[in-house]
Amino acid sequence: MSIVPVACRHATSLPPVPLPQKVAMTAPILPRVVIRPATGDDLALTASLQCAFLPHGLFPRLGEKFVRRWHATYLNAPHGTALMAELVAPDGNRQPVGFLVGATDQVRHVDDVLGRHRVRLGTAGAGALALRPRLAAHFLRTRARAYLRRLLKRPQQRVPAGAVPPSAPASGAPTRTAVITAVAVIPEARGSGAGKELVTHFLTQARAKGAVRAELAVIAGTGSADGFYARLGWSVVEEHLSRDGSLTRTYRYELDTGTGE
Numbered sequence: 032m033s034i035v036p037v038a039c040r041h042a043t044s045l046p047p048v049p050l051p052q053k054v055a056m057t058a059p060i061l062p063r064v065v066i067r068p069a070t071g072d073d074l075a076l077t078a079s080l081q082c083a084f085l086p087h088g089l090f091p092r093l094g095e096k097f098v099r100r101w102h103a104t105y106l107n108a109p110h111g112t113a114l115m116a117e118l119v120a121p122d123g124n125r126q127p128v129g130f131l132v133g134a135t136d137q138v139r140h141v142d143d144v145l146g147r148h149r150v151r152l153g154t155a156g157a158g159a160l161a162l163r164p165r166l167a168a169h170f171l172r173t174r175a176r177a178y179l180r181r182l183l184k185r186p187q188q189r190v191p192a193g194a195v196p197p198s199a200p201a202s203g204a205p206t207r208t209a210v211i212t213a214v215a216v217i218p219e220a221r222g223s224g225a226g227k228e229l230v231t232h233f234l235t236q237a238r239a240k241g242a243v244r245a246e247l248a249v250i251a252g253t254g255s256a257d258g259f260y261a262r263l264g265w266s267v268v269e270e271h272l273s274r275d276g277s278l279t280r281t282y283r284y285e286l287d288t289g290t291g292e
């Protein structure tokens with residue numbers, strides 16, 4: 032059926048159109064985002080989101096089983112945090128749509144993981160590598176020596192792989208740096224504000240725990256999260272090639288000034 036344009040040349044002479052008494056002007060009620068701590072029941076989802084949407088680096092390539100163990104080190108950790116974003120529908124129905132794992136003090140979190148989870152993580156990692164010989168060869172070439180060196184260093188000297196070393200101010204005490212390790216939202220819920228709420232909640236926790244800045248690494252390229260972090264006020268402080276040859280940007284957010292400056 033074709034639509035014929037109508038020219039209203041005598042519109043002023045037309046009788047007024049009666050308006051309905053009550054015009055429905057209510058906007059559609061959208062689901063709201065809530066953030067809660069992750070639990071062991073969430074690990075299957077967090078691991079599958081990590082492997083699907085953040086597959087770079089060694090740990091995701093070791094498979095979902097290993098990633099579940101890795102993410103578990105952030106649950107109830109003294110210097111780590113694991114958060115879930117849920118969409119709450121108007122009828123109260125809740126659906127988990129995203130997660131964040133990170134450390135409110137990266138150096139201490141790595142020490143804690145090496146102290147408490149070294150054997151379990153190491154065994155799981157070795158098992159996963161045994162099933163993936165090409166990845167095992169890559170690991171020996173690119174990381175084995177650095178991992179060994181880190182394991183042999185005394186606590187407080189360890190700097191996590193990929194992180195910018197904490198700078199030492201004049202007082203001599205290292206700057207307490209929080210690090211977002213991973214954040215991802217299911218594609219259907221992107222644009223809902225879930226990602227922003229996760230990051231904002233993390234920054235609030237990090238500030239409360241005494242961190243003075245937060246950092247994270249983003250792999251550059253198609254579909255990267257550069258625009259997301261720039262929108263939230265983070266700034267690029269460094270660019271480097273990762274051990275796997277990917278261009279990686281370090282973003283920083285200064286918690287005392289509330290900016291990426």
Ligand SMILES: CC(C)(COP(=O)(O)OP(=O)(O)OC[C@H]1O[C@@H](n2cnc3c(N)ncnc32)[C@H](O)[C@@H]1OP(=O)(O)O)[C@@H](O)C(=O)NCCC(=O)NCCS
Binds near residue numbers: 085215226255
């Ligand atoms: C990055 C990601 C977590 C964002 O989650 P999200 O729920 O869609 O983000 P939000 O809805 O909270 O967006 C917050 C703001 O950032 C903007 N934004 C989100 N993703 C963006 C992108 N890739 N580029 C530019 N801007 C982006 C939104 O438009 C929004 O802007 P507004 O405040 O003006 O409305 C999600 O796209 C994702 O999971 N990506 C795959 C995994 C990933 O790259 N993670 C980050 C690396 S650790």
